[in-house]
Amino acid sequence: MSNKISIIGGGNLGTAIAEGLIKNGFISPANVMITKRNVHTLQPLKERGVNISNDNNEAAAFGDIIIIAVKPFQVQEVLLSIKATLDESRHVLVSVVTGIYIKDIYSIIEKQLPVFRAMPNTAIAISESMTCLCNQNGTPEQIRYLEQTFDQMGKTITIDEKLMDAATVLGACGTAYAMRYIRANIQGGIEIGFSASVASLIAAQTVKGAAELLLRNNSHPEQEIDKVTTPKGCTIAGLNEMEHQGFSSSLIKGLTASYKKITTDM
Numbered sequence: 001m002s003n004k005i006s007i008i009g010g011g012n013l014g015t016a017i018a019e020g021l022i023k024n025g026f027i028s029p030a031n032v033m034i035t036k037r038n039v040h041t042l043q044p045l046k047e048r049g050v051n052i053s054n055d056n057n058e059a060a061a062f063g064d065i066i067i068i069a070v071k072p073f074q075v076q077e078v079l080l081s082i083k084a085t086l087d088e089s090r091h092v093l094v095s096v097v098t099g100i101y102i103k104d105i106y107s108i109i110e111k112q113l114p115v116f117r118a119m120p121n122t123a124i125a126i127s128e129s130m131t132c133l134c135n136q137n138g139t140p141e142q143i144r145y146l147e148q149t150f151d152q153m154g155k156t157i158t159i160d161e162k163l164m165d166a167a168t169v170l171g172a173c174g175t176a177y178a179m180r181y182i183r184a185n186i187q188g189g190i191e192i193g194f195s196a197s198v199a200s201l202i203a204a205q206t207v208k209g210a211a212e213l214l215l216r217n218n219s220h221p222e223q224e225i226d227k228v229t230t231p232k233g234c235t236i237a238g239l240n241e242m243e244h245q246g247f248s249s250s251l252i253k254g255l256t257a258s259y260k261k262i263t264t265d266m
């Protein structure tokens with residue numbers, strides 16, 4: 001399988017994917033093309049050797065793997081514009097678009113080429129994404145290749161398409177939710193005496209360490225919490241107050257509101 005990759009839609013996620021792809025040398029920048037109608041903001045990628053264009057058909061002709069990274073309402077127009085260039089015997093289409101199902105894509109392109117959906121998050125730019133994949137008509141070789149590609153940029157799992165909306169909430173929106181948790185820690189940290197920059201460092205590194213404990217120990221959060229909570233100590237006093245104020249409940253309600261938005265209103 002040849003490995004030229006085109007990214008259509010050089011916005012937040014599209015540029016993060018381009019950065020992630022070229023970061024660790026998995027693919028040469030010369031084998032990546034990214035498009036946007038106004039290519040001005042793509043200059044930093046161009047300076048690093050990535051091909052940039054405002055012509056989606058040029059990108060479709062360039063890439064063997066075509067990643068669609070536009071907003072949901074832009075998908076139909078983009079797919080229709082490259083439909084004639086899509087080649088069933090060559091191209092693999094990968095959509096990262098929220099709430100657009102594989103059947104929707106087939107109904108627009110009317111060609112039986114392999115279609116994947118990928119749900120990464122913006123940490124893909126620093127090779128720390130969580131990416132959920134699903135596909136229809138992908139060969140085992142193509143599935144393996146795409147899993148390997150996204151594995152270069154974090155962790156990857158293949159799931160059923162019916163879980164992609166849930167993956168979007170937990171894995172992609174989750175980056176923003178984690179940021180708010182960290183921001184609240186910074187705000188609290190300033191109130192109890194730290195400068196903003198020191199509070200930011202302590203909050204971010206502490207959250208990173210907590211996540212690494214779970215990933216490396218394969219443990220449950222409550223097991224790790226038990227190791228921190230001294231009886232009659234300050235940790236449990238803080239945790240219980242947070243729960244009295246609805247901490248876990250508000251997060252769960254936030255996740256389900258996000259899920260409801262995707263499944264009923266996008």
Ligand SMILES: NC(=O)C1=CN([C@@H]2O[C@H](COP(=O)(O)OP(=O)(O)OC[C@H]3O[C@@H](n4cnc5c(N)ncnc54)[C@H](O)[C@@H]3O)[C@@H](O)[C@H]2O)C=CC1
Nearest residue numbers: 009010011012013014036037069070071072096097098172
């Ligand atoms: N931002 C995130 O964390 C994540 C976003 N997604 C999905 O990825 C998609 C892109 O999201 P963002 O990057 O955040 O949006 P964005 O608005 O930053 O990026 C979309 C880009 O597509 C460009 N574009 C629009 N029409 C175009 C066309 N005809 N040809 C070429 N480029 C065109 C826009 O100029 C823009 O730069 C969305 O569907 C979103 O649901 C999925 C996972 C995470």
Ligand SMILES: O=C(O)[C@@H]1CCC=N1
Nearest residue numbers: 098168169172173174
């Ligand atoms: O907010 C959104 O709709 C997109 C989907 C996942 C992250 N951003």
